[in-house]
Amino acid sequence: MSTSTMPSASQVGERARAILAAIQADPEFAAFESATLEYSSDWQCFTGFPTISEWNLDTDKAPLFAEGLRAIALKAAAFELTGSETAAELPLPVPVDEMTHAMIAQPQLLARIAARTGFTLIHQTDQEHTDYTSGEYTHAAYVAAWETEPPTRYWLDKTEVDRRLAVLAEKYDSIGFGRSGRQHAIAF
Structure with a gap:
């Protein structure tokens, strides 16, 4: 679906704002947030969060959680207004998309919150756009939704992500982690 056939950005923004408010008002929201942020011990992706300059799990996880929630709300709003899972897979920056993965790793809590608040979670890895x-x-x-600019610390343009990934790949290669951490030759 092209942007010319998408609902206006203000329509998506207005609905996303309402979806996010409902998620945050849900009685299990605190448990969902806690579980998602606890998942941090498994956040060893070499090509997601490390694209953030001077990434620090302790100081970045809470603000990045907020941005992941906003992304989920935007995609849910786009789905509600279009009825199309494909159209609802809005382009996201890699670090924000990575946080949505941490959220999706809490399936029971997120499913119950979605059911109570009436939003549809949209995420399919082979359909996502980073x-x-x-x-x-x-x-x-x-x-339109939050009347502020997305924080550029996390909302990185694709060209900048690609540049940073090239820097990271070179550093990973220099210490024996090939293909950006997807292989190594360490014999244990």
Whole structure:
């Protein structure tokens, strides 16, 4: 679905704001947040969070959780307004998408919250778009929803992510982690 057939960014933003408020008001929200942030011990992706400059799990996880929630709300709003899972897979920046994975790893809590608040969680890895670019549709919907610019610490443009991934790949290779951490030759 092209952006010309998508609902206006302000429509998506308005609905996303309401969805996020409902999620945060849910009686199990605190448990969901706690479980998601506890998942941090398993956050060893070499190509997601490390694209954040001077990434620090302790100081970045809470603000990144907030951004992941906003992304989930935007995608849920897009789905509600279009009825299309494909259209609802809005482009996200890699670090924010990675946080949504940590949230989805809490399936029971998230499913109950979604059922009570009436939103549909949209995420399918082979359909996701991590080609976010500021100034485009997702950015406009974000601004419409929260009347502020997305924090550029986490909402990185695709071209900048690609540049940072090349820097990381070179560093990983230099210490024996090939293919950005997808292989190594260490014999244990």
